[in-house]
Amino acid sequence: MATPVAWRNLTHNLRRLLLSLAGIGFVVLLMFMEMGFSNGCFDTATRGYTLFNADLVIVNRISTPASPQRFLRDRLYVARRSPTVANVIPMYVQVGALWKIPGNAGLRRVRVFGYDTRQRSFWPEEFAPRDDLRQPGAVLFDSRSRALLGKPAPGTVTELNGRTISVVGLAPMGADLDTDGNVFLDQSTFFAIFGRNGKSRLTPLDVDYGLIQLRAGVDPKQAVEELRKLLPNDVRVLTLSDYCDDVQMYWSRNTAVGFLFNMGVVVGFLIGMIVCYQILFTDISNNLLPFATLKAMGYRTSYLVKLVLEQATFLALLGFVLGLIGASFLYWIMESQTGLTMALTPLRIATILLLTLVMCLVAGLMALYRVIRIDPADCF
C-alpha cells in the first residue's frame, strides 16, 4: 500500500482542515440554496398541474405560462374519438380574480380553477368529491394560500369578483410566484361569476386546458403521437410531466428569476474554486521542499499531480457532505416557513456533487503549475 500522502497532508492540521471544509461546505450550501430557491419557484409554478390525475394535457399552441391562451372546446371532442382516450374534460382557469379578504374590506388577487366536479376521477379526494360544490356560489379554498388572504373556514361567506360565495371546504395547493392562493369551484359557478353576465365574459366554449385520461395499458408517448395526428395544429398535446417541464423551462428561460439563481450558483462555484485553489496552493507552498525531494528521489511529476488532484477530491467530498447536511437543515426551515417546495431530489444532489467536484478539480489544475515548476535541483 502506498503511503497516503494526500490524505495526511489534508488532515495534518485539524484547525486548518476545519476552516477549509467550512469554506467549501459553505459554498456547497450556497449552491444548494440558490438551486433550491430556483427549483422552489419552478416546482411551485407547476404544482397545480401535478395535482391532476391526468395522463395528457391539451393546450393552445401559442399559450405561454405568462400569457395563457384558450382554445376551442371542440378540440376535446376530437380527442375523445381516439381509441386510446378514456376520458377528456375541460379545465377553466381565471388568474387575478378579486378575492375579498374575509373580515376585512381589502381585495387580493387569487387564481380560480373551474371544472366539472362530478368528474371525480380527475382530482385528489380533497378537491372534488362533494356534492355541495354543485350549489351556486360554493367554493373550495386553498388551505395553503398565503395568510394575507385571511383564514376562511368552511362556512365563511365572502366575495369573488363581486359575487357572493361561500367556502364549503379546504383543499391544499399552495402559493407560488404568480399568485397568493387558489380557489376551486364547479364550472357552473365559474361561469356564473366569469361568464357572460360578469366582467370577464368567458364562455364554456373556450377552454384553458384539456385533461385526458388514457385507457389502461396505453403508452402515453404513443397516445401523444396519435392525438397529434388527429388534432389540428392550433393546439399541442403532451404528457403532463412534459408540460410541467415545459412550464419550468419557460420560467427559467424567460424570467430573471432563473437567471438570477443560476448566476448565484455560478458565483458560488467561482468563489468555491478560489477558496479551494487557495487551500491547495497554500498546502503546496508549505511543502515545496518535501515535494522537490520526492522529485529528486525519483517520483515523476505525474505522481505529484495525482497527489494534488487527490487532495482536491477529498476536499470536494468532505466539503460536499458538510454542505449537504447544512442544506437539508435549511431546506427544512425554508419549506416550513414559506410554503415553497424545496425538494432535495437525487438528481439535484448529484448535480451539486458534480459541480463541487469540478470546482475543486479545476482549482487543483490551477494549482498544479506550482507543482510542475518545482525543480528538485533547487533543494541544494
Add this chain to the structure above:
Amino acid sequence: MEPQSNSTGRAAANGKPPIVKFSGLNHYFGLGDARRQVLYDVDLAMYPGEIVIMTGPSGSGKTTLLVLAGGLRTVQEGSLNVLAHEMRGLSVHELVEIRRSIGFIFQFHNLFESLTAIENVQLALDLHPYSTREKRERAVDILTKLGLEHRMHYKPGSLSGGQKQRVAVARALVNKPRIILADEPTAALDKESGRIVVNLLQEHARAADATIILVTHDNRILDVADRIVTLIDGRIVSRVEVDETNLICEFLRKCSVFANQSPSELTEIAQKMAYEKYPPREVIFHQDDPGDKFYLIREGQVEVWIAGADGDKLIRTMTKGDVFGEIALLKDQPRSATVRAVDEVEFYVLRRDDFRVALERSVSFRDQLLRTYAGRS
C-alpha cells in the same frame, strides 16, 4: 616509457571501476549573452566505498557537480558516467529512473510534517515493488539502526533537529543505494548529531560499497573523507587523498629537508605530490640529466648507479619511505647519479617549482632570516 600517472592511488588500487566519473565536463548557466561557464574541464572519478568531500567557496560549482551527478540537470559538454550509465543525452524520463538508485540528503530534512518518521521513510520504498510487509520491515530496520526505534511513529514536529536529519538519512539509505549525495547534511546540526550522521554515512559506504559525495563547509566532519576535492571558480584546484596525504606526511617528516616544516605545511606539500608508477628495470633518470623532480618512494626498491672510469658502480639501494633527487633541485645541478627501478616502484613526486616554493615557505628558512636580521641590530 612514460610513467603512469594516477591521482587516486588507494581507490584505484583496489581495482573496482568508478561509480561516478566526470570526464572533460563543462557546464554553463544561462543562455545567449547571459551564458556563463560554471564548470571547467572537470575530471573526477569516485570509487565504491569512498567518501569524497567537496569543498570550496560558494559559487565554486561544487553544488552543480552534485546536481549533475544526481541526474537533476542534464549534462551539456563532456561525459558523466553514473552507475555505468552515460548521463549525457539521457531523457528526463531516464534520469528519473537513475535517480531512484541514488540517495539524496539535503541541508534541511525536507520531511513531510504530516507523515510520521516511518511513513516518511516508506515514501522512498514506495518507488520500488516491495510488499507492504517488506516495506515496513525495511523501514523499521533502518530506523532502529539509526537509534530511532522509539520515535518511528512521531511526526517531524515532535522530533529534535538531529532526529529529523536522521530520519532524512534513513530515507536516503533505506533502499541501500550505491550513491549518496549529501549537501551540507550537518550544517543544521550540533556537533554530536552531526557526528552521528556522518558515522552512519561512513558505515553505509563500507557496508554497501557505496560512494558518498558530501558537499560541506563543516570542518568537524572532514576526517571521514577518503578524499577532499576543492573547487574554485568551476575548476578542481586540489584533490587530497586523505590517507595518501597522511602517508606522505609521515615519510616527509622523516626527511631531513622537510624536518622543520609544520604539519600544515607538510600537508600542503603532500597535496602537491603526484603519483607515478614505474615497471621493473625502468630508469627513473640518468646521471647528468637536468633535475626537475623530487622523488619519494611509496612502494618498491630502486638502485643508484654512478658512472665512473671503471664502469657503472652501484652506490646504494633505496626503498619505501626514502627520498632522492633533492640535491639537483637544491643546487640547480644535473643529476649526480642514475636511478633505476628494481621491481615495480611507486613514487610520489614533487615538481621543482613546488619543491622550491615549499622550501622558501619553510618556517626554518624564515626563522634563519629573522635570526640573521636580529643579530645585526
